[in-house]
Amino acid sequence: MLTKNQSKRILRLNKKKFRTQEQMFVTEGIKVTQEFLDAGYELVEVFSTDLGYAQYSHAFVHISENELSSISTLKTPNKVLSIFRIPLPKPLDDSNLILALDDLNNPGNLGTIIRLCDWFGIRDLVCSPATVDCYNPKVVQSAMGSHTRVNITYSALEPLLSSSSNAMGTFMQGDSIYATSLPNSGVLVLGNEANGISENLNSFLDTKLTIPKFGPFKKTESLNVANAASIILSEWRRQSIEK
Amino acid sequence: MLTKNQSKRILRLNKKKFRTQEQMFVTEGIKVTQEFLDAGYELVEVFSTDLGYAQYSHAFVHISENELSSISTLKTPNKVLSIFRIPLPKPLDDSNLILALDDLNNPGNLGTIIRLCDWFGIRDLVCSPATVDCYNPKVVQSAMGSHTRVNITYSALEPLLSSSSNAMGTFMQGDSIYATSLPNSGVLVLGNEANGISENLNSFLDTKLTIPKFGPFKKTESLNVANAASIILSEWRRQSIEK
Numbered sequence: 001m002l003t004k005n006q007s008k009r010i011l012r013l014n015k016k017k018f019r020t021q022e023q024m025f026v027t028e029g030i031k032v033t034q035e036f037l038d039a040g041y042e043l044v045e046v047f048s049t050d051l052g053y054a055q056y057s058h059a060f061v062h063i064s065e066n067e068l069s070s071i072s073t074l075k076t077p078n079k080v081l082s083i084f085r086i087p088l089p090k091p092l093d094d095s096n097l098i099l100a101l102d103d104l105n106n107p108g109n110l111g112t113i114i115r116l117c118d119w120f121g122i123r124d125l126v127c128s129p130a131t132v133d134c135y136n137p138k139v140v141q142s143a144m145g146s147h148t149r150v151n152i153t154y155s156a157l158e159p160l161l162s163s164s165s166n167a168m169g170t171f172m173q174g175d176s177i178y179a180t181s182l183p184n185s186g187v188l189v190l191g192n193e194a195n196g197i198s199e200n201l202n203s204f205l206d207t208k209l210t211i212p213k214f215g216p217f218k219k220t221e222s223l224n225v226a227n228a229a230s231i232i233l234s235e236w237r238r239q240s241i242e243k
Numbered sequence: 244m245l246t247k248n249q250s251k252r253i254l255r256l257n258k259k260k261f262r263t264q265e266q267m268f269v270t271e272g273i274k275v276t277q278e279f280l281d282a283g284y285e286l287v288e289v290f291s292t293d294l295g296y297a298q299y300s301h302a303f304v305h306i307s308e309n310e311l312s313s314i315s316t317l318k319t320p321n322k323v324l325s326i327f328r329i330p331l332p333k334p335l336d337d338s339n340l341i342l343a344l345d346d347l348n349n350p351g352n353l354g355t356i357i358r359l360c361d362w363f364g365i366r367d368l369v370c371s372p373a374t375v376d377c378y379n380p381k382v383v384q385s386a387m388g389s390h391t392r393v394n395i396t397y398s399a400l401e402p403l404l405s406s407s408s409n410a411m412g413t414f415m416q417g418d419s420i421y422a423t424s425l426p427n428s429g430v431l432v433l434g435n436e437a438n439g440i441s442e443n444l445n446s447f448l449d450t451k452l453t454i455p456k457f458g459p460f461k462k463t464e465s466l467n468v469a470n471a472a473s474i475i476l477s478e479w480r481r482q483s484i485e486k
Contacts, residue, residue: 012368115466118458118463119466120457121458149458155294178480211362214480215363215365215392217392219392220389231477238421
C-alpha cells in the first residue's frame with residue numbers, strides 16, 4: 001500500500017527543484033525501468049503492481065493499479081514506477097564528437113536527441129544550464145533508456161567551445177554539411193527551438209553549418225531541432241565510414 | 244459575433260468524419276493561415292479578432308478573444324481561425340522520389356514529415372488509407388504551411404509499389420542507406436510507429452533499407468519515424484548532388 005508521504009515524495013520529483021535537492025529521478029514502465037536496472041543505476045525505491053520487482057530492492061512497495069495511476073505521469077501507466085539516484089556525470093571524452101545543446105526548451109526534443117546520441121554513438125551530450133532538465137519525466141520517457149548510454153553534463157558552453165579546435169554550430173545560413181568535412185572530434189552546437197544559437201556563442205564557433213534546402217520552393221522556415229540533429233549526426237557518421 | 248451554429252460547424256471540423264463530409268479543414272494562427280491564403284486555397288470562412296482579415300472574404304466574422312478561444316484547438320490562439328476547402332490531389336509525378344507512409348498514427352509525426360518533404364523537395368507524399376488524416380488540426384499546425392507545397396494523396400500502397408521499378412522500404416535490418424545508391428525516382432515507404440511496414444507490402448518492395456547504428460552499444464531499439472525520414476531524405480539528396 002502507498003502511504004500519503006510516499007505519494008507526495010514521488011510527485012515532488014516531477015519538479016526540477018526537488019530532483020536537484022534530492023538527486024533522484026523517476027522512471028516509469030517495464031522497459032524504461034529495466035534499462036536503468038540493467039545499467040546498474042542505484043535504485044532508491046520501486047513501486048509496482050507486480051511482486052516480481054521485490055527482487056530488486058528492499059524498498060519495494062506493492063501497489064494497486066489505482067495507486068499507480070495516482071503517482072504516474074503517463075496516460076496508461078505500465079506496472080512499475082521507480083526512483084533512481086541521479087549519477088554524477090563522467091569527464092568528457094574529447095577524442096569523440098561532443099554534442100552541445102544551447103537552451104533547448106522542449107522535453108520531447110531533448111529525449112529524442114538523447115536517443116539519437118545513443119543511435120549514432122555520441123558519448124557526450126553537454127547541455128547549457130538553461131536547457132530543460134534531462135531527468136524531467138517526459139525526457140526520461142521519450143529517451144526510452146538511452147540516458148544509460150549517453151553521458152549528459154550541464155555546464156556553460158563558452159569554456160567548452162573556446163577550448164575546442166573544432167567548434168561548430170548549425171545556422172540557417174552557413175557551409176553545407178554535405179560539402180564540409182565533419183571532423184571526428186570537436187563540438188557541435190544545436191540552438192534553441194525558437195531563437196537558434198545565442199549570439200554570445202558566435203565568437204567561439206569555428207564553423208557555421210547548414211542543412212541545405214532542396215526543390216523548387218525553398219520556403220520551409222526551419223527544421224525541428226531533433227530532425228536537424230538526426231540529419232547532421234547521420235552525415236557525420238557517413239563521412240567517418242568513408243574516411 | 245460568433246453564432247452557436249458557426250461555432251458548432253467549426254468544432255465539427257476537428258473530426259475526420261465531418262472534414263470528409265464537408266471537404267473543408269481549419270487553419271489557425273497568422274502564419275499558417277497566411278501560407279494557405281498565399282497559395283490560393285479556397286477560403287470558405289474566416290474568424291478573427293483582427294478586422295484586417297475582412298479583405299480576404301465576404302464570409303469574415305469579427306470575433307472576440309474569448310470567442311476565438313472557444314473554437315480554437317491551441318493553448319494560445321493567435322488572432323485568426325479559417326476554414327478552407329480541401330483541394331483535390333494532383334496526379335503523381337513519378338519522375339521524382341515519392342514518399343509513402345504505411346499507417347502512420349501520430350499527427351505530430353505526419354506534420355513533421357510533410358515539413359521534411361517540403362524541405363527536401365519531395366513533391367508527392369502518398370498515405371495509406373489508415374494513416375492519420377493530413378487535415379487533422381494537429382497535423383495542419385505542426386506542418387506549418389508545408390501542405391501548400393506537398394501534394395498529399397491517400398490511396399492503397401500496393402498498386403503504387405507494384406508499378407514502381409524502385410520500391411524501397413525502411414527496416415531494422417537491410418542494406419545500409421550509406422552504401423546503397425538511392426535512385427532519383429521510385430517510392431520510399433516508411434512504416435507505422437509501433438509495427439513498421441505491414442507484412443503484406445513486403446513482396447512489393449525491391450529494396451530493404453536500414454539506417455545503421457554506431458558506437459559501442461548499438462542497443463537503441465528504434466528511431467522515431469520522423470527522424471528516420473529526415474535521415475533518409477537527407478542522404479538521398481546528398482547522393483543526388485554527387486551524381
